[in-house]
Each structure stands twice: as structure tokens, then as C-alpha cells.
Amino acid sequence: MFAVNLLNRALILVAALALIAMVVHIGADVAGRYLFNSPLFGTLEIVTYYYMTAVTLLPLAATQLAKEHVIVEVFTQKLRASIRNRLDLFAAILTVIYLSVVAWACLIGAINAFKVREYHDLFFFTLSIWPPRWVLFFGILGILVAVIVQLIARDYATSDPDDT
Numbered sequence: 179m180f181a182v183n184l185l186n187r188a189l190i191l192v193a194a195l196a197l198i199a200m201v202v203h204i205g206a207d208v209a210g211r212y213l214f215n216s217p218l219f220g221t222l223e224i225v226t227y228y229y230m231t232a233v234t235l236l237p238l239a240a241t242q243l244a245k246e247h248v249i250v251e252v253f254t255q256k257l258r259a260s261i262r263n264r265l266d267l268f269a270a271i272l273t274v275i276y277l278s279v280v281a282w283a284c285l286i287g288a289i290n291a292f293k294v295r296e297y298h299d300l301f302f303f304t305l306s307i308w309p310p311r312w313v314l315f316f317g318i319l320g321i322l323v324a325v326i327v328q329l330i331a332r333d334y335a336t337s338d339p340d341d342t
Contacts, residue, residue: 182327186243189236189320192313196232200225220300227298231310235317242324270329277322284315 203221211217241247254262288311296308 179327179331182243182323185320185323186239189316190240193232193236196229196236200229200233203229219302220305223298223300223305227305227307227310228313231313231317235314236320238317239320239324242321242328266332267329270325270332273325274322274329277318277325281315281318281322284311284318288312288315 203218204225207218207221254265257265288308291308291311294308295306296311297304298307299305
């Protein structure tokens with residue numbers, strides 16, 4: 179669990195640094211545009227490819243570990259605890275399968291983008307866009323690890339004493 183918490187903190191730190199960098203970058207672009215009539219070129223692309231990727235995907239593991247994802251219980255709230263536990267187990271297993279496939283696809287995409295040094299051609303310079311592919315992979319990997327840890331740590335077979 180220590181390694182998972184360390185991974186979680188590292189992902190949150192990188193996301194927080196990306197958020198700060200995004201605020202500074204956008205602020206500098208706005209100031210340059212309106213004060214000096216000279217915006218920073220490539221701000222939209224850098225924010226889109228780098229900052230937003232990190233800010234949105236890296237904290238997913240923290241959200242999962244804190245159990246803060248939205249869960250709709252319209253159909254399950256009146257079921258017995260043992261049945262809800264089995265459904266939660268089933269949902270967790272499906273989530274692990276789904277995230278495993280997504281993580282694998284992200285890994286393949288990141289490797290291929292790295293091999294060809296994927297870039298976006300801007301007017302004044304080229305922007306390497308293969309590094310954010312790795313951010314995507316590590317964000318998905320983080321939430322996958324979090325779901326697996328929760329799946330292992332949770333006892334889905336327990337029943338509620340009030341279960342009648």
C-alpha cells in the first residue's frame with residue numbers, strides 16, 4: 179500500500195505542477211496579448227497537449243482511492259448488502275478489464291508516438307506531442323493500480339448482519 183500511496187502522491191504532484199504551469203502560461207499569454215499586443219505562440223496547443231492531459235488524467239487514481247467517483251445507486255440502493263457487494267465486485271472486475279485494455283492501448287500508442295517522434299507543426303516551431311502520450315498511459319495505469327488495490331483489499335463476500 180505504501181507504493182500505491184507514493185505513486186498516488188507523485189501523480190498528484192505532477193498534476194498540481196501542470197496546473198500551476200498552465201495558469202502561469204495562460205496568464206502570460208493574456209498579458210502579452212493585451213499589454214504588448216504580442217501573445218505567446220503555441221499556448222493553445224501546449225495547454226491542450228501537455229497541461230490539460232496531466233491535470234485531467236493524473237488525479238484519477240487519487241479520486242478512485244478517495245472513493246470520490248460518482249456512483250449511481252438508483253437500482254441497487256434497496257438491495258441486500260450481500261447482493262450489493264457482489265455487484266460491486268462484478269463492477270470492479272469489469273473496471274479492471276476495461277482499464278487494462280485502455281492502458282495497453284495507451285502504452286502501444288505512446289511507444290509508437292515515441293518511435294516516430296510525433297509532433298504538431300506550429301507556425302513558428304514544432305511541438306513534440308509524444309510526451310503527453312506517456313502522461314495518458316501513466317494516468318490510466320494509476321487508476322488501474324488503484325482499482326486493483328481496492329479490489330484486493332475489499333471483502334466482497336461479507337454480508338451485512340441486517341441482511342434478511
